[in-house]
Amino acid sequence: MKRKSAAVDPVARARDALRARGMRWTPQRRALLEVLVEASGHVTGAELIERARQRDPETTPSTVYRTLDVLEDLGLVSHSHGHDGREEFHVWPASEHAHLACEACRATWEIEATEALAMTEALARTRGFAVNLSHLTVSGLCADCRRSADAV
Amino acid sequence: MKRKSAAVDPVARARDALRARGMRWTPQRRALLEVLVEASGHVTGAELIERARQRDPETTPSTVYRTLDVLEDLGLVSHSHGHDGREEFHVWPASEHAHLACEACRATWEIEATEALAMTEALARTRGFAVNLSHLTVSGLCADCRRSADAV
DNA sequence: CTCCGTTTTGAGACATGTTGCAACAAGCGG
């Protein structure tokens, strides 16, 4: 008998977190959660809508975006903006981190909190500003693209 | 006789810069440039379209955005993305700088290159990554909003 | 001044989100 433990199954944990806040567990939210457990790394809003539609073609964008907002409040996803401003969702971040994005080749990397510490601490000290690291995307040119640009 | 010196008038300088690259000087570009010389600080794309329409109601969005792209190539404007991903244009930046944006009160500040140096240098050293500081917006909570949040 | 090649423009479709509002339904209490 394969029964999932509520403490381990992320979908069940999300459900409990919602209920604990007086929010509701709906088929739409369940569907998106199922999409999310199968996603990894970064996904755009459009991709999530696309995948949710494969399960249920009735899926509407506004519900997806609203659900993502709720899940972000719960800390289950976080979002930042790519170099072009499009939203990118990061699912179940193991640790808080920022992103690095190359404007030329579009590759991205993660910047762990420790690596950004010098800046976030400086801002906290001099301005009392609390940086939202998860939302941060640093763009520029990666080492490879920089070399290519020099060659021109 | 009030004649403008080409070396001083920013609109004339933009015109020359365009021509030097084999690009053309059109009424639409001139109109946007005139809007820009009267703008200061940060403006969103929508605001620029709005203002350009006050001069010429025929102004179309695609032309405005394309012109802004061209002017960014020339270094006359730069753009970054606000906390919600919307474009924000910075006109004739005196110096390269990043932005700080409070997610709660929407206030913004500028971060001079020296202040961000610790991070940009670290990324250059460890990853060979060249940060595009002008495009960078760091979001989070400012000192005031952080206090308010604590109070809740 | 006219012609021509090339760059720009404008129109409209499309992409990605956001928002207001009326209808719906989750989950609680009887």
Add this chain to the structure above:
DNA sequence: CCGCTTGTTGCAACATGTCTCAAAACGGAG
């Protein structure tokens, strides 16, 4: 099991950009 209350959904309109393509026009050559 039935109704209520209140959180959610879906629709449709809007907001902000981007892209394609034919038509217009800049600006240099003749």
